[in-house]
Amino acid sequence: MKLSSSPLLLATFAATTAGVSAALVAFVGPVQCASEIVSHEGFIGADNNVKFSASHCNDLTRVTANGLELSRRQSSSDVCGAACDTSCFPGSSSGPNQADCNVIADALLYDNQNIGPLFNITASGTATDKITMQYKSCLTFFLNQDSSDLEYCRDDWSSLVTWLSSDCDAANNAHGGLCVPTDQRWFVQVQNTSG
Numbered sequence: 001m002k003l004s005s006s007p008l009l010l011a012t013f014a015a016t017t018a019g020v021s022a023a024l025v026a027f028v029g030p031v032q033c034a035s036e037i038v039s040h041e042g043f044i045g046a047d048n049n050v051k052f053s054a055s056h057c058n059d060l061t062r063v064t065a066n067g068l069e070l071s072r073r074q075s076s077s078d079v080c081g082a083a084c085d086t087s088c089f090p091g092s093s094s095g096p097n098q099a100d101c102n103v104i105a106d107a108l109l110y111d112n113q114n115i116g117p118l119f120n121i122t123a124s125g126t127a128t129d130k131i132t133m134q135y136k137s138c139l140t141f142f143l144n145q146d147s148s149d150l151e152y153c154r155d156d157w158s159s160l161v162t163w164l165s166s167d168c169d170a171a172n173n174a175h176g177g178l179c180v181p182t183d184q185r186w187f188v189q190v191q192n193t194s195g
Contacts, residue, residue: 030089030175030176030178030189030191031143031178031187031189033057033058033130034058035057035058036055036056036057036058036130037055037056037058037127038053038054038055039053039054039055039056039127039128040053040054040128041053041054044107044108044110044111044133045103045106045107045110045111046106046107046110049103049107049135050103050104050107050133050134050135051133051134051135052131052132052133052134053131053132053134054127054128054130054131055127055128055130055132056125056126056127056128056129056130057129057130057143077148077149077150077151078118078150078151079150079151079152079181079185079186080117080118080151080152080153080156081153081156082181083181083182084160084179084180084181084182084187084188085179085180085181085182086163086164086167086168086177086178086179087177087178087179087180088164088167088168088172088174088176088177089168089174089175089176089177089191090173090174091173091174091175094137094170094175094192094194095165095168095169095170095174095175095176095191095192096137096138096139096165096169096176096190096191096192096193097136097137097138098165098166098169100135100136100137100138101135101138101140101161101162101164101165101190102162102165103135103136103138104133104134104135104138104140104158104161105158105159105161105162106158107133107135108133108154108155108157108158108161109154109155109158111154112153112154112155112158115154116154117153117154117155118151118152118153118154119131119151119152119154120149120150120151121142121144121149121150121151121152121186122144122149123144123146123147123148123149124144124145124146124147125147129143129144130142130143130144133161134193136193137192137193138161138165138190138192138193139190139191139192139193140157140160140161140164140188140189140190140191141188141189142157142186142187142188143186143187143188143189144185144186145184145185145186145187146185146186150185150186152186157188160179160188160190161188161190164176164177164178164179164188164189164190165190168190175191175192176189176190176191176192177189177190178190
């Protein structure tokens with residue numbers, strides 16, 4: 001997994017592969033759903049204390065490069081280990097408590113060993129194209145922006161939660177962040193539960 005080498009990228013992230021421009025999209029805050037339909041929810045982890053939900057966001061603005069829509073293409077459904085570029089949301093407002101995010105990261109690792117390393121997420125526009133994990137002040141989600149179902153690794157998501165919660169926090173003048181692969185088929189976001 002490739003993470004950006006800079007601990008804080010003030011509202012932009014960079015990519016130099018696949019002909020993508022170095023300055024992609026400016027993010028001033030977390031990507032939010034105004035209208036979300038939850039398909040199912042429950043709890044995960046050794047202590048069953050991390051809430052998860054599978055849902056569909058009806059009105060989410062698509063995260064793209066230079067405002068261009070992704071081309072619809074068929075490719076591998078396994079995106080484990082895929083490199084992604086990170087961006088922190090600038091501003092010193094309260095980010096998630098790193099200890100709360102560590103509980104989510106540990107729950108993902110627990111499920112990795114007890115359920116399996118992969119989880120499935122359905123294609124963009126379906127009822128379960130967004131998987132959310134929440135514990136106290138920390139909220140993270142994986143959103144599929146592709147036209148096909150994807151598989152992702154729980155340990156990769158755990159690593160992203162740990163990294164984003166530690167490097168995109170108030171101490172680094174940020175309040176959460178996200179990681180988007182260069183093909184923009186999906187992204188992972190970490191933020192405070194209050195948005």
